[in-house]
Amino acid sequence: MRVTVAAAGFYPALYAFDRPVVAIYALFAAVAFGVLSPLPGSGRERARAVLYALAPAAALTALGTALAVATAPAVAGMLVVGFVLTFASACGPRVAGAAPGLQLFYILACFPPYAPGTLPQRLAGLAAGALLLAAAEFRLLPEPTAPHYADHVAHALRDAAATARALARGHGDDPPAASPSRSRALHAAAQGLRFSRQPPGTSPTGAGRTHRALAQTGGAARRLLEQLAALAARPAPPPDDAPTRRLLDGIADCCAEAAEAVRGGRPARGRAGCWR
Template sequence: MDGVPARRTRADYAVSGRRAVRVTLVAAAGFYLFRYGLDRPVAAIYALFAAVALGGLAKIPGTGRQRAATVLRLLPVCWLLVAVGTYLSVRTWSAVVGMLAVGFALAFAAVGGPRPAGAAPGLQLLYILPSFPPYAPGTLGERLIGTSTGLVLFIVAEALILPEPGPPSYRERAAHAVRTAAHDATLLAAPPYALTDPDIRAAWESSRSLRSLTVPEAERPAGAGLRDRALAHTGLATRTLLSRLAQLPGPPGGRPGPEVTAALQAVARLATATADCLGTGPSPVAPYEDLVRARAHLSALSAGPAPAGNQAADLAVRGRHAAVETAQGRFWYAGTWAPILWWHRLRGHAGRRSVCFQNAVRIALALTAARLVAGVDTLPHGF
């Protein structure tokens, strides 16, 4: 039912247990290594908090190896946050302004997809820790060493300790769904020119497997980049094709005309080629041209391009090297630079009606107020 939290399964508890083991081992190893092994208390604190921030507070989706890859890419961001937080804590006003700007930026990064959204709370903590007193720029080296050690140990632990099986990727799901569409189109083009109930159920199940709610967060093509946009486009076109095939009415007289049969056969060939493309096969350009010609023969009204799941799949696999006409409105993103694509995403959410924008403003104001109170009242435990 809507509004009712999903019940946690045994698999969810197993994932939480494995994550708790990794974070505990890494936090303890980093802290005791620096505190009692090397007598570096500052580095020990930052090694501990780095593991807790990105491993405990952050909710990065995916398997351990996927989270390890995400944290590895975030290492430069973590170094920058620690350095900026250290130097801006010199004055209360600079620390407050920095907290407002960084707090908003990190929270607003949730528009970039599940991974930035999941990592944002942990990155907030890595900035908050050095931003509060004491002001000690001379310890920046120890802070960075501790942070780096904690994160590297966490990456290794996520990748190697208690590994988890990975779910099918979105490309694999899309390839399976497109093959189902090819199978259905082949059946509709041959006697008895109809789908059986099991075929219809399989089509609906394949379509449902591409819905965001049924796809693990780490596998959703929710990013702002070209490949994620193209993969989401592929999923939408595939779901549309499956729905149309499953609901296609029976031909009058029990047998379709040769033009309809040719169009269905062309759909089957194109769907098969698209599935092969999603498996890093050749580009499905020739089958697409066959379908355009078949549709032109079928009806002058439908002589335009067919649902372009094949071209979107080509973009998702090959990126800017795909053989796609970028002038088409539906593929406006194909020839656009990645920074501009990100600008489109950010601009689309930069408004009071955006949930991501509202959350970012609230979090930034709350953190700013906390830092202001800690600086003005000189709280002994401001952090």
């Protein structure tokens, strides 16, 4: 629906203003960014990604228009553009999502006929289509936002904190069957943190420090959940095992603070704040 509304700019450009080049690029911008580019995030985030990609798309359109003079420079440009966009995809899921659409702008501009005089119309159509799509993404029928990976990590850390406290208390008043059940739940939560289980574009795969820190936190949380799952399947520590209980209480405190830090509640105080 959003892409359909954004692509509606094709008709006034073609029939009201008699600008077929503007109409084609307005339509292509909506399709390239709205259908062919899997942009992650909420409607606001996708709209922001489209606006950020507008300048690179204009540059690739101008480059393709200039190199379409002959086959050799167009092919050489395709090699360079393909390499740069593929390498830039390591910057994060938003760049990786926009890369297919950006590459298609260069390809479309290289199509014959060679008409450098139409570049202003091409850029005008590109801007119109991208702005209409951004407005539609932001205002019209926003899709449900998939949970962020940080939310999954924070939830897993809270589960780990609750389990560590329960183990420190000797499973509390839970019946004997609760330990295997808790062990299976922890194992399922650990598997749920794998990148392969996340919706497309939500995994922290970027090269920035925030993505790398979140990925490392998710990996550490997954290993901790697996270890707690193995511990929950065993008998509780005896009442006189004070070191083990202090260790489990410290783990619970650290997990609770880490969960708040991941969710952005407040910075973690580090090891000294967890172990008392």
